[in-house]
Amino acid sequence: RKEVEQDPGPFNVPEGATVAFNCTYSNSASQSFFWYRQDCRKEPKLLMSVYSSGNEDGRFTAQLNRASQYISLLIRDSKLSDSATYLCVVNHGAFYNQGGKLIFGQGTELSVKP
């Protein structure tokens, strides 16, 4: 089982649709969680951190379920500009020199069509 797994995609949705991505992680000791967005041939950019209580940023909502070990990203009212690959990132520990490790999912491709 991969340490971090994402919906394979691609997700092809019309403008205005609501779309949700899930990401499961295997290490129950994981401490922090993030969603990154990566445009084609560009670097990943932080979209949002994921907090235990869930958090929202405009049309984007992130949730964490520690019991089931998954995080989710919900995008409402999709825009053409939301087309990108969304990477789930899980941090297992606080200090890299003490074995902490940042694990990236493979990414889920989203294509929003007119």
Next chain:
Amino acid sequence: DVKVTQSSRYLVKRTGEKVFLECVQDMDHENMFWYRQDPGLGLRLIYFSYDVKMKEKGDIPEGYSVSREKKERFSLILESASTNQTSMYLCASDSEGNSPLHFGNGTRLTVT
């Protein structure tokens, strides 16, 4: 805003050449990282550093070395480039283990 700058966007090198990829960050971050990203394989950690002159191997260090002589600069070295090192190389930094990574804009290296 954190700025992570990689010296080259595109590089073309020949097999056997020594290649230096430079990365500079301006936020006094302790941790710096080098990843490579390949289709179907995602992001893979090559090396990281949590302090000046400190370095740790990541998941795929073979064929690479690194140098961190100053806090703001982290260099990736390909001692003898090979075609299987053709990839997108991404440098990143963060301030402590639970903070998000900030990436440079990447170097697309082609080894012919």
